[in-house]
Amino acid sequence: xxxxxxxxxxxxxxxxxxxxxxxxxxxxxxxxxxxxxxxxxxxxxxxxxxxxxxxxxxxxxxxxxxxxxxxxxxxxxxxxxxxxxxxxxxxxxxxxxxxxxxxxxxxxxxxxxxxxxxxxxxxxxxxxxxxxxxxxxxxxxxxxxxxxxxxxxxxxxxxxxxxxxxxxxxxxxxxxxxxxxxxxxxxxxxxxxxxxxxxxxxxxxxxxxxxxxxxxxxxxxxxxxxxxxxxxxxxxxxxxxxxxxxxxxxxxxxxxxxxxxxxxxxxxxxxxxxxxxxxxxxxxxxxxxxxxxxxxxxxxxxxxxxxxxxxxxxxxxxxxxxxxxxxxxxxxxxxxxxxxxxxxxxxxxxxxxxxxxxxxxxxxxxxxxxxxxxxxxxxxxxxxxxxxxxxxxxxxxxxxxxxxxxxxxxxxxxxxxxxxxxxxxxxxxxxxxxxxxxxxxxxxxxxxxxxxxxxxxxxxxxxxxxxxxxxxxxxxxxxxxxxxxxxxxxxxxxxxxxxxxxxxxxxxxxxxxxxxxxxxxxxxxxxxxxxxxxxxxxxxxxxxxxxxxxxxxxxxxxxxxxxxxxxxxxxxxxxxxxxxxxxxxxxxxxxxxxxxxxxxxxxxxxxxxxxxxxxxxxxxxxxxxxxxxxxxxxxxxxxxxxxxxxxxxxxxxxxxxxxxxxxxxxxxxxxxxxxxxxxxxxxxxxxxxxxxxxxxxxxxxxxxxxxxxxxxxxxxxxxxxxxxxxxxxxxxxxxxxxxxxxxxxxxxxxxxxxxxxxxxxxxxxxxx
Amino acid sequence: xxxxxxxxxxxxxxxxxxxxxxxxxxxxxxxxxxxxxxxxxxxxxxxxxxxxxxxxxxxxxxxxxxxxxxxxxxxxxxxxxxxxxxxxxxxxxxxxxxxxxxxxxxxxxxxxxxxxxxxxxxxxxxxxxxxxxxxxxxxxxxxxxxxxxxxxxxxxxx
Numbered sequence: 001x002x003x004x005x006x007x008x009x010x011x012x013x014x015x016x017x018x019x020x021x022x023x024x025x026x027x028x029x030x031x032x033x034x035x036x037x038x039x040x041x042x043x044x045x046x047x048x049x050x051x052x053x054x055x056x057x058x059x060x061x062x063x064x065x066x067x068x069x070x071x072x073x074x075x076x077x078x079x080x081x082x083x084x085x086x087x088x089x090x091x092x093x094x095x096x097x098x099x100x101x102x103x104x105x106x107x108x109x110x111x112x113x114x115x116x117x118x119x120x121x122x123x124x125x126x127x128x129x130x131x132x133x134x135x136x137x138x139x140x141x142x143x144x145x146x147x148x149x150x151x152x153x154x155x156x157x158x159x160x161x162x163x164x165x166x167x168x169x170x171x172x173x174x175x176x177x178x179x180x181x182x183x184x185x186x187x188x189x190x191x192x193x194x195x196x197x198x199x200x201x202x203x204x205x206x207x208x209x210x211x212x213x214x215x216x217x218x219x220x221x222x223x224x225x226x227x228x229x230x231x232x233x234x235x236x237x238x239x240x241x242x243x244x245x246x247x248x249x250x251x252x253x254x255x256x257x258x259x260x261x262x263x264x265x266x267x268x269x270x271x272x273x274x275x276x277x278x279x280x281x282x283x284x285x286x287x288x289x290x291x292x293x294x295x296x297x298x299x300x301x302x303x304x305x306x307x308x309x310x311x312x313x314x315x316x317x318x319x320x321x322x323x324x325x326x327x328x329x330x331x332x333x334x335x336x337x338x339x340x341x342x343x344x345x346x347x348x349x350x351x352x353x354x355x356x357x358x359x360x361x362x363x364x365x366x367x368x369x370x371x372x373x374x375x376x377x378x379x380x381x382x383x384x385x386x387x388x389x390x391x392x393x394x395x396x397x398x399x400x401x402x403x404x405x406x407x408x409x410x411x412x413x414x415x416x417x418x419x420x421x422x423x424x425x426x427x428x429x430x431x432x433x434x435x436x437x438x439x440x441x442x443x444x445x446x447x448x449x450x451x452x453x454x455x456x457x458x459x460x461x462x463x464x465x466x467x468x469x470x471x472x473x474x475x476x477x478x479x480x481x482x483x484x485x486x487x488x489x490x491x492x493x494x495x496x497x498x499x500x501x502x503x504x505x506x507x508x509x510x511x512x513x514x515x516x517x518x519x520x521x522x523x524x525x526x527x528x529x530x531x532x533x534x535x536x537x538x539x540x541x542x543x544x545x546x547x548x549x550x551x552x553x554x555x556x557x558x559x560x561x562x563x564x565x566x567x568x569x570x571x572x573x574x575x576x577x578x579x580x581x582x583x584x585x586x587x588x589x590x591x592x593x594x595x596x597x598x599x600x601x602x603x604x605x606x607x608x609x610x611x612x613x614x615x616x617x618x619x620x621x622x623x624x625x626x627x628x629x630x631x632x633x634x635x636x637x638x639x640x641x642x643x644x645x646x647x648x649x650x651x652x653x654x655x656x657x658x659x660x661x662x663x664x665x666x667x668x669x670x671x672x673x674x675x676x677x678x679x680x681x682x683x684x685x686x687x688x689x690x691x692x693x694x695x696x697x698x699x700x701x702x703x704x705x706x707x708x709x710x711x712x713x714x715x716x717x718x719x720x721x722x723x724x725x726x727x728x729x730x731x732x733x734x735x736x737x738x739x740x741x742x743x744x745x746x747x748x749x750x751x752x753x754x755x756x757x758x759x760x761x762x763x764x765x766x767x768x
Numbered sequence: 769x770x771x772x773x774x775x776x777x778x779x780x781x782x783x784x785x786x787x788x789x790x791x792x793x794x795x796x797x798x799x800x801x802x803x804x805x806x807x808x809x810x811x812x813x814x815x816x817x818x819x820x821x822x823x824x825x826x827x828x829x830x831x832x833x834x835x836x837x838x839x840x841x842x843x844x845x846x847x848x849x850x851x852x853x854x855x856x857x858x859x860x861x862x863x864x865x866x867x868x869x870x871x872x873x874x875x876x877x878x879x880x881x882x883x884x885x886x887x888x889x890x891x892x893x894x895x896x897x898x899x900x901x902x903x904x905x906x907x908x909x910x911x912x913x914x915x916x917x918x919x920x921x922x923x924x925x926x
Contacts, residue, residue, distance in 0.1 A: 027801075204902050501865065
């Protein structure tokens, strides 16, 4: 498609790029005043215990300690840490501090002190007497009768009408079915089934969670936080600290990565309470160990999937039973669980589908939002089983996918059946570039080329096809305000939360395109709850599609206002005028947007040209992708070397091609690292054994394969300038694509991530 | 307390420091905030500086060890008006997403280009191996180093 846009589709310089590259003072830690106290949290050494007695007097008496918090001196407000819209679909099963701990790393107490050394000393002076309770670590066992009950407190509850049974450790439950799966499977020529598991993993933003809370002279709390959800922070902190929303201002500065981990109100409540109690500014930051142990993780999963096919290669039925381990708290359990179905099952349309999801509490670290959001866990089984079917039918797995995948104009009963705690929204696929993704990706990986294995090195290729969504329809809302300045520049005030993705740039491009000026004329400010309008935040692959829609609407209003004033200045009809490159064309003479601004601010009929708009979506159009990988498996050691990885993605229009590629490459690399090395190791008491980058391996430049990224342009008519989402989808491909490639190379089926040399070697031995 | 004197980006600083203060914490305390703390254990590479021209992780060096030496951080490389070719190349390649790891990575890149004025992809990968980035997948950063090396070589000739 020819690009007829002047700003959209171009690689303008990322608006914050040079400020970041020159080391500007931009992140929370850089903005803390010198006198900020150090906030620090005491965590539980036990996986499951009741606190019988606590004595904080010695800590309080220590010089330099300004506040000590524990369950005995803070309000008990049930809430969820999940940064979701209200009413939240996650259970209210968390309080600031409890008289019970539910995993190693759970909160016990917090202090604010002059220095980190004094804070650490104060924590060591807090006396805690525990009654150790029997823990449960396996999500399947946790759901069985007789398992230790993790949330035995009477007050945990859900605030929307969804299934919740804390007495059974059931944090979330969804079940839906269409057609007759049992009957259909009985008639199918080919039925394949398997139980696939995924492991604990962490987002690993290089900047861990950090929050600065300061009281202003008006008695308001200013929270500067590394968050993806400033408005949810404001609402949930108000709730937990029992102060009105109007007393809180949340500012999001530059964020050092989030990937979902920062869609969680994790430390802002404690930091605010320490600030209120001490009357001093408080800076609270997680160490890397805290980030692994006490932050949020990808919900580990046990997924049993069955596919039924006729011998002509047509899919007839799918059954998926997903058990998610949500750890000690149910943050995002229901919605991640629902997305396991809604972002995966529609890929292969058929009339008979069953989906069941159970989210189980265990005494392990807490699950949360993580890029991919359930699709990562669920697509592993489906895409591996498609290859199993192809093997049974003697078909090329690529052709089998092409025969069965969803296309433009098609729907799925799953879209309607599975929402986010409620029913979903019926949807027909608009743009779908999946056929092109598959053909271009296959060409780049040389799919048909025979790969010669030699000696102990076996070669193979594998693929997977993927879909995600773009925002949560009828739930998420984004808003933007634009105002014009004398020089023809615009303040673009957005609730949308740039957490490093480049959304400030992308949204500036959309505004500039719509108005008819250069992107450089946009001055974006994202996320200050006192200044910018609301936005739910940066999650659910929503920013470009949803917040971009709000920006485009506001920009259209601005364009009309500019032309209205210009028509007055030029004494002509407004509809004869247009704006191109900041100049008003079509009148008796050419004037500039700056001329219009000066006129409207100072000369006649004065007014501020400004507009606000909100946007919600009717659809969540899926981006699509095909991932391909070429591997070499060492048959002796089990080491899997990736030779080449191809990600072909349809995200609609790429507003900023390099940033869209960057999203794809970053997500792909994270997916590869998850598939091959990343996992939490626990001892028998539930303590994580490897909470450091030294022992939890994420990929570096020397680990990466040759990477090929292909952006397949389509045009999604419901999105701003044809755009859909791009941020999450590509994290989902590596697990199934690599498993399929290993199978292709040496005939062993890896069903449990990560595919470490030990696991692959064991599988090879078992096969032999 | 230990008296130290060190040169930070051309400015001499004299002060007394605790024996266990890291160079990272010292630099941040005196306002050199481009040096980031991502782990404090030498694993993430967000705190890299050039110590007497050698790329090191400042969380693994005690401030007292740096006494009498010179520290260079990204603040000395260039600024928004006059960026260093590496900074321009990184931004224009799309190699800067959240940017938290970037100041340190730029110094690692500068160091590797000094050793290898025309670096191969393999040499760049080796040179950036200690710098974790979770956003980008490294593809654009490797491209950026190649671009910058070419520009820097050109500038050397001029």
